[in-house]
Ligand SMILES: Nc1nc2c(ncn2[C@@H]2O[C@H](COP(=O)(O)OP(=O)(O)OP(=O)(O)O)[C@@H](O)[C@H]2O)c(=O)[nH]1
């Protein structure tokens with residue numbers, strides 16, 4: 299198995315799409331993530347990671363599909379992670395987003411992957427940041443994520459992506475469900491989708507009115523129709539102009555993670571240390587106090603190279 | 605079974621005929637049996653289907669055909685799979701296939717052909733047994 303992983307990683311580094319595909323499966327299962335993330339190497343350039351969320355049927359897959367074309371026209375490569383719910387009963391999943399997204403079969407600038415999202419994070423597949431990292435390390439300029447649907451999971455999504463786009467559509471009722479969910483505040487851009495249908499202006503007006511009541515910065519609101527293509531170019535201009543939020547947060551998280559890993563490694567290294575055994579024996583005999591023992595342990599950890 | 609990786613199946617309809625009720629019923633049955641089913645859609649070209657199999661890291665490809673073009677479409681898919689390094693993927697064919705063509709398709713490398721009268725448990729059981737044993 300380790301030899302096989304090494305081969306896969308080597309093929310990945312040579313831009314083998316099947317190796318990418320296989321590694322995505324391994325990471326999605328939660329296996330060997332550290333080894334894989336280390337093995338794929340540094341990312342040359344951070345990707346722009348954009349998530350699309352919104353209720354079932356609002357047109358997430360269709361808009362992602364159309365966005366693929368727009369992004370390609372802008373000269374960038376694009377990878378898609380399309381999440382659909384996993385059945386809690388059988389553990390199986392019906393992943394049906396992909397068929398609304400078409401790419402030219404010979405275009406290597408596009409990669410579409412469907413994922414089953416188990417409970418927990420709700421709207422997303424597990425290990426999403428690691429999956430995104432694989433695409434990033436492979437060299438994709440843009441990573442698009444389709445969430446399962448609007449809900450509680452979206453606040454988590456926001457931390458993992460650069461831009462969170464909330465989709466709304468005409469005739470979703472007057473009670474502004476999305477307002478209750480607090481989604482207007484977390485979204486970085488709001489799309490009034492299916493703008494070819496009547497009622498889009500009214501929803502837009504409601505959204506703008508709601509947003510104006512808040513205190514924070516107001517997210518851009520755009521009317522888009524995937525059916526006619528209206529507003530698509532503007533949407534991608536807007537998304538491209540937003541700051542890469544993930545970069546800033548990620549460096550902080552990476553540092554903490556590194557500190558955590560270093561500490562764990564040092565604990566492991568110290569475990570067999572004769573000095574620790576002596577320390578424990580002395581503590582058991584009562585010749586050193588707990589406080590003294592703890593301080594000695596810290597010194598030992600500090601002076602150990604992991 | 606619990607810790608074996610989930611079986612991933614791409615289902616697609618190639619050729620020009622329009623309806624997808626059958627394939628959707630199969631998709632649901634496979635999901636309820638614990639598999640991850642990627643529905644790749646209607647009117648797919650062999651190239652698009654093989655691309656989906658590659659990107660989805662599928663173990664199986666289920667092709668549905670009703671248009672009578674199976675003797676050109678199926679060999680084309682099999683050839684493209686081999687060309688893409690995907691010979692480990694098991695291929696199933698569903699649809700109305702004339703009796704005489706079945707051995708020919710089997711010989712080309714199709715793992716199993718399911719005719720119109722096939723029951724859902726039959727398909728599920730076949731996939732479960734063959735996946736457990738490692739069809740690759
Ligand atoms: N009128 C109109 N219909 C659209 C538009 N975009 C998508 N639709 C339709 O909306 C329906 C749902 O589209 P999807 O893209 O599957 O929606 P989704 O949000 O991905 O749905 P789930 O993945 O099931 O949550 C389909 O019937 C589409 O044809 C649009 O711009 N205008």
Ligand SMILES: [Mg+2]
Pocket residue numbers: 358359360394395444
């Ligand atoms: Mg969808």
